Amino acid sequence: MLNNQNRFFILWAMGCLILSMSIISLPASLHAEPAETVEDELTEEGGQCPLATGLEEMGISYRGFIEGQGDYFLFDAQAKTQDAYLAKDDVDYSGRLRLRVDYAPSDESTFVFSTDSKYWDRSVTHDFYEIYWDHTFNYMDLRLGRQIVTWGRCDEIIPLDVVNPQDLRRFFLPLREERKLPVWMAHSNLYLGDAVTFSALWVPFFEANKIADHDPRWDIRPAQPDSITIQGVTIPLEGGVNTSIKEPDDDSDDSLRNGQFGFKLTTQTDKSIFDLVYYYGWDQMGSLDKRISFSQNGVVLNIRKKHFRDSMAGVSFSTLLGDFVLRGEAAYHWEKYFDIIDIDDEDALAPKDFLDSCLGLEYRRGDQWYINFLVQYKKIMDFDSTLVQRKSETILFGIIDKFWARKTFQIRLLYYYNLDDGDSRFNPQLSYELADGLRATLGAEIITGEADTDWGQFEDNDLIYLKFKYSF
Amino acid sequence: MAKIIVTAILCVGLYTGLAYCEAFSGLDIMKRNDATQVVNFEQGTISMTLTNSNNRVRHRKVAQKIMHTQKGLRYRFINFLSPGDVKGTKLLSLENKDDDDTQWIFLPAIKRARQISAANNTDSFVGTEMSFEDLRREKLNEHTYTVIGEETIDGQPCYKIEAIPATPERKKISGYSKRILWIRKDNFVGVQSHFFDKKGDLMKVFQASDVRQLPSGHHRAFNFHLKNVKINHTTDLLFSEIVIGQKINKRTFSVRNLK
Numbered sequence: 207m208l209n210n211q212n213r214f215f216i217l218w219a220m221g222c223l224i225l226s227m228s229i230i231s232l233p234a235s236l237h238a239e240p241a242e243t244v245e246d247e248l249t250e251e252g253g254q255c256p257l258a259t260g261l262e263e264m265g266i267s268y269r270g271f272i273e274g275q276g277d278y279f280l281f282d283a284q285a286k287t288q289d290a291y292l293a294k295d296d297v298d299y300s301g302r303l304r305l306r307v308d309y310a311p312s313d314e315s316t317f318v319f320s321t322d323s324k325y326w327d328r329s330v331t332h333d334f335y336e337i338y339w340d341h342t343f344n345y346m347d348l349r350l351g352r353q354i355v356t357w358g359r360c361d362e363i364i365p366l367d368v369v370n371p372q373d374l375r376r377f378f379l380p381l382r383e384e385r386k387l388p389v390w391m392a393h394s395n396l397y398l399g400d401a402v403t404f405s406a407l408w409v410p411f412f413e414a415n416k417i418a419d420h421d422p423r424w425d426i427r428p429a430q431p432d433s434i435t436i437q438g439v440t441i442p443l444e445g446g447v448n449t450s451i452k453e454p455d456d457d458s459d460d461s462l463r464n465g466q467f468g469f470k471l472t473t474q475t476d477k478s479i480f481d482l483v484y485y486y487g488w489d490q491m492g493s494l495d496k497r498i499s500f501s502q503n504g505v506v507l508n509i510r511k512k513h514f515r516d517s518m519a520g521v522s523f524s525t526l527l528g529d530f531v532l533r534g535e536a537a538y539h540w541e542k543y544f545d546i547i548d549i550d551d552e553d554a555l556a557p558k559d560f561l562d563s564c565l566g567l568e569y570r571r572g573d574q575w576y577i578n579f580l581v582q583y584k585k586i587m588d589f590d591s592t593l594v595q596r597k598s599e600t601i602l603f604g605i606i607d608k609f610w611a612r613k614t615f616q617i618r619l620l621y622y623y624n625l626d627d628g629d630s631r632f633n634p635q636l637s638y639e640l641a642d643g644l645r646a647t648l649g650a651e652i653i654t655g656e657a658d659t660d661w662g663q664f665e666d667n668d669l670i671y672l673k674f675k676y677s678f
Numbered sequence: 679m680a681k682i683i684v685t686a687i688l689c690v691g692l693y694t695g696l697a698y699c700e701a702f703s704g705l706d707i708m709k710r711n712d713a714t715q716v717v718n719f720e721q722g723t724i725s726m727t728l729t730n731s732n733n734r735v736r737h738r739k740v741a742q743k744i745m746h747t748q749k750g751l752r753y754r755f756i757n758f759l760s761p762g763d764v765k766g767t768k769l770l771s772l773e774n775k776d777d778d779d780t781q782w783i784f785l786p787a788i789k790r791a792r793q794i795s796a797a798n799n800t801d802s803f804v805g806t807e808m809s810f811e812d813l814r815r816e817k818l819n820e821h822t823y824t825v826i827g828e829e830t831i832d833g834q835p836c837y838k839i840e841a842i843p844a845t846p847e848r849k850k851i852s853g854y855s856k857r858i859l860w861i862r863k864d865n866f867v868g869v870q871s872h873f874f875d876k877k878g879d880l881m882k883v884f885q886a887s888d889v890r891q892l893p894s895g896h897h898r899a900f901n902f903h904l905k906n907v908k909i910n911h912t913t914d915l916l917f918s919e920i921v922i923g924q925k926i927n928k929r930t931f932s933v934r935n936l937k
Contacts (some may be wrong), residue, residue, distance in 0.1 A: 269786075279697060313927075340937070347934065358789045383787045437687035465779045474933070476772075476780050479793060528779075529795050570794055572801030612728060612736065612805035642737055677762030 223439060238678045261346035270305040272318075276667040279423070298423075298464055301325035302669055304335065313521045314342040318351075324376070327421065328599075336388045342513055350361055353386045355407060357470060358535050360523040363582045365490040365537035365562040366520045369407065369468065373416045377424050379633075379651060384447060387415050402546040412464045414513060415490045434498065435548055444504030456563050464488070478525040483537075489516045493543040496554040512555075512678035514543050529569060545594040559587035576607040614639045618649075622661065628664040629655025647673045687792060693826055704823030704839045707914035710861075716752075716933040719863050720744040722920040723759075731910040736762065738804060743926050751775060752925050753931040757822075758804075773815070791936035800853035806913040807882060808850055808906040811853055821846040829860060832887060833870050836860040854881070865889070865897040882906050894922040 217628035250648030277298040301518065306320035322335040338351025358366030372385040393407040433442045465486035473480050494511040498505055512565050522535030541557035548554075566580035582601040589597040606619045620633040650670045655662020699847065702710075724812035726738040739759040744753055751773040758767040766786035771779050778796035785792070792925055799811035827838040841857040843849040855878055860870035867889050873882040902915035 269762060335739065342929075342934075347937075355790065384791070395934070400932070403934075409935075474773060476777070524793050526793065526795055529798075531793060531795055568795075572798065573805050611730065612802075642760070645763065663877050675763075677765070 228254045259414045264309040265309065267310075268305070268307045269624045269678065270303070271675055271677040272303045273673060274301040274302075274671040275299070275671055276669045277291070278668075278670045279655050280670070281519055299325070306336070329392045346398050352390050353393065354388045355391065355393055355599035356384050356386075357481070357485075357630070358469075358520075359479070359481070359522040359533040360490045360566045360580060361533075361565075361568070362562050362605070363564050363577050363580050363601070364535070365520075365533050365564060366481075366522055366580075368485055368487060368516070368518060368537070369409065370467075371415045374426070375416055375418045375421070375424060377418075377426065387413065387416070398554075399463070401468075401474055403472040403474075407468050409466040409487070409602070410462050412488050412513070413490075414464065414488075414492060425665070426663070430461070434496075434505070436498070437548055441505050445499075445501040446503070448506060448508045479523065480534075481520075483518075483520045484516045485516075485520075487516050487518075488513050489542065493555050494545065496545075496549050498549060504561075507549075512543075514541075514557075516542065529570040529571070531570075532566075533568065534563070534565040536561065546592045547594055548592065556593060558589070561585045561587060573613055574609050576609075579604045579606070593641050596626055599627070624655070624659065624661070627655065627659040627662070629653075629659035643677045643678075645675050647671075647675070650672075685910045694858075702825070702837070703842075705818065707825065707837050707839060707861050707866065708816065708818055708821075708823050708841075711859075711861050711868055714866050715815070716746050717744075717894070717896060717922050718746060718752065719924060719926045720920070720922050721924070721926060723829055724919045725916045726804075727914040727916075727919060728806060729914075736799045736805070737804075738764075738770055740804070745887075745926055745931055746930070749775065754813075755930050755935065764804075768937060770931065770933065772931065782933050791933050799851050799886060806915075807906045807911055808913060809853055812884075817848065820845045826858075826862075831860050834869065835863045836869060837863060838875075862889070865891075867897045867899060869899065880907055892920065892922055896922050 297675040303323040309317040320335040340349045358364035396404045399478040468485035517540045520537035539560040541562040543555045564582040569577040580603040585598040622631040637647040721743040743755045743803040754771045756769040758764045768784040770782040856873040856874040871884040871894040875881040888900040
C-alpha cells in the first residue's frame with residue numbers, strides 16, 4: 207500500500223522526467239546563456255583511471271564516506287523511565303556509510319541521488335538521503351526533491367535553521383551538519399540582479415526530530431515523576447505514568463495539509479549580506495501534552511508528545527571586519543508552546559511568543575587557525591511564573607581549531623556553557639590524517655550540570671571516543 | 679689619426695647607446711609578462727603533489743576557472759576534486775581594485791556558501807607551498823623591477839630581474855623582501871623565481887617547465903615545482919588541461935554557483 211510519501215516520490219520522479227524533457231525543447235532564451243565555444247585546446251591528460259575518466263565524460267561524479275566510532279562511557283547508565291533499557295553496555299559502537307552520485311547531463315541540470323546507511327544501537331538502517339533534481343535557469347534556480355536547506359548565517363547555533371528536522375538520538379553531540387535530516391521540498395531562488403535574491407520553499411510533509419527512544423543514555427523524556435501538582439496541591443501518581451513519545455500527533459500526520467512554506471529575501475554587497483526570513487511550519491521538537499486520568503489504582507499521568515504550528519520571522523547578517531567575520535541572526539516565533547508547572551484540566555502547555563537570537567565572530571587564518579565564538583540569547587515574551595522554563599537564557603559557544611602540517615594534525619576544542627543554568631559541555635579532540643581522505647579522531651565529551659538542565663541531564667554520559675572516517 | 683680615433687669612439691658610443699635603447703627595462707619586461715597572464719577566460723585541471731620533509735606525499739586535484747574583467751580584475755573559481763574529504767568544496771575569489779579580495783567558500787558538509795575573510799598574502803593555498811600572494815596578480819605599480827643580468831634556463835635565454843616592494847603598504851603586507859625572477863626572452867613566460875623572506879634569507883624556489891604554445895597563441899607552463907628550502911617541503915603542480923579563450927558563463931563567478 208503506497209503511503210503519501212511514496213506517492214509523492216513517484217509523482218516527483220515522473221515530474222522531473224517530464225520537466226527535463228520539456229526544458230530541453232524550450233526556446234533557447236529561457237535557458238541559461240550558453241558559452242561560446244572555440245576549438246577545445248585540450249592537451250595531454252595526466253594518468254587517470256579509465257573508469258573515472260569515462261564517468262566524468264558521462265557527467266557522473268560520486269563522493270561519500272564511511273566511518274566507524276566506538277564510545278566508552280565512564281559512568282553507568284541511569285534509566286529515567288520504566289520502559290527504557292535497563293541493561294546498557296559501557297561501550298557503544300556506531301557506523302555510517304554515505305554514498306552520493308551526481309549526474310549532470312548539462313551545465314544547467316544535475317540529478318543527485320544519495321543513501322545513508324547507519325549502524326546504530328545494534329541495528330542497521332538504510333535510508334534515502336538526498337534525492338533531487340537541480341536546474342539553473344537564467345534568473346532562477348529550482349531544486350525539487352529530498353534535500354537539506356540551511357537558512358541563517360551563524361555556525362552550530364542557528365536560530366533561523368528551522369526547515370529540516372534533526373536526528374537527536376545522541377542529543378546535540380554530533381555537529382549540526384551531521385544531525386540534519388533531508389525532507390521532500392520544492393526550493394527556488396530568484397535572482398533580481400546581482401545583489402538581491404528571493405527564495406521560496408515548500409515542504410509538503412511534516413517530519414519531526416528523531417529522539418532517543420528507550421535508550422537510557424540519551425533519552426530526553428523527563429524522568430517519570432511519582433507525583434504531580436494541581437492548583438498547588440501535590441497528588442501522588444498511584445496509577446502510574448503513561449508516556450507516549452513515538453506516536454505522531456493527529457494534527458501533524460503524514461498528509462499534504464500539514465505542509466510548510468517559507469520565504470527569504472537576501473541583499474548583499476562586497477562585504478556584507480542581509481536576510482529577511484518568514485517561515486510557517488511546525489515545532490519539530492514538540493511539546494509534552496500532560497493530562498490526568500483516573501484508574502482503579504488512582505491518578506494516572508498521561509504524557510504525549512504534541513506538535514504545534516510554528517510561525518517565525520527573522521533576520522540574519524554576515525559582514526567582514528578585517529580578518530574577522532561578524533555574523534548574527536534573530537528569530538521571532540509566534541505562540542510557541544511551553545510547559546506550565548501546575549497541571550489543570552488543560553494540556554499543561556501555554557503559548558508564548560519567543561525570541562531566539564545569536565551573535566558570533568569568526569577568525570580564520572589560512573590552514574592553521576579557525577576560531578568561532580557565539581553568544582545565544584533566548585527569551586520568552588510576556589513571561590509569567592506559571593511556566594516551567596526560564597524567562598531568558600544566555601549561552602556561550604565556541605570552537606577553536608588548530609591545524610599543523612598541512613592539516614595532517616588537528617586539535618579541536620568545542621565548548622558550550624549556559625550562563626543561567628550552569629550546565630556545560632566540553633569536547634576536546636585530536637585528529638590525525640593517516641592517508642589522503644582517511645582520518646582518525648580521538649576525543650572526549652565532558653558534561654556537567656544539574657539534572658533538570660539541557661546538558662546536565664546527561665551528566666552521567668561522559669565518554670571518550672575513537673573514530674575513523676574515510677572520505678572518497 | 680686623432681680624427682679616426684674620435685670617430686671610432688663616437689661610433690662605438692652610438693652603437694652602445696642604440697643597443698641600450700633597444701633593451702627592455704625591468705618594468706617593460708614585467709608588463710609583457712603580465713600580459714601573458716591576463717586573458718579573458720582560462721580554465722584547467724591541476725594535480726598537486728605535496729611532499730614534506732619526511733617524504734610523506736599528499737595529493738590534491740582541483741579544477742580552476744579564471745576570468746579577467748574589463749577593468750582587469752581577476753575572478754577565480756576553484757572546485758576541489760580530491761581527496762575525498764574536500765571533494766565538492768568550492769572557493770570563489772573576486773579581486774577588488776582598492777580593497778581585499780572578496781572570498782566565498784562552499785562546504786558540502788554544511789551545504790551552504792559562506793563569506794570568509796580574504797586570505798592574508800602569506801597564507802598557504804590549500805596546504806601547498808604557494809601563498810595567496812603568489813596566486814594574485816602582480817601589482818606592477820607597487821614594486822621596483824631591475825634587470826640584473828641574463829641567464830639561460832633549460833636552454834632558453836632569460837632576463838634576470840630583481841623585484842622589490844616599493845610602497846610602504848606593499849612592504850607591510852608582502853611576505854617577501856625581494857624576489858629574483860627569470861623571464862624568458864622569447865615569450866616573456868616566468869620560468870624560475872627565488873623568494874626571499876623579510877630577513878633577506880632565501881625561502882622558496884620556483885621552477886616552471888614544459889612551456890607550450892596553445893592554439894590561442896598564449897604560452898603556458900604545464901609543470902610547476904615549488905620548494906620551501908627552509909622546511910624542505912615541495913609542491914609539484916601538473917596541469918593536465920589548460921583552455922584559453924573559451925567563454926565562461928559569468929554566473930560561474932557568483933555566489934549562485936556555490937552549490
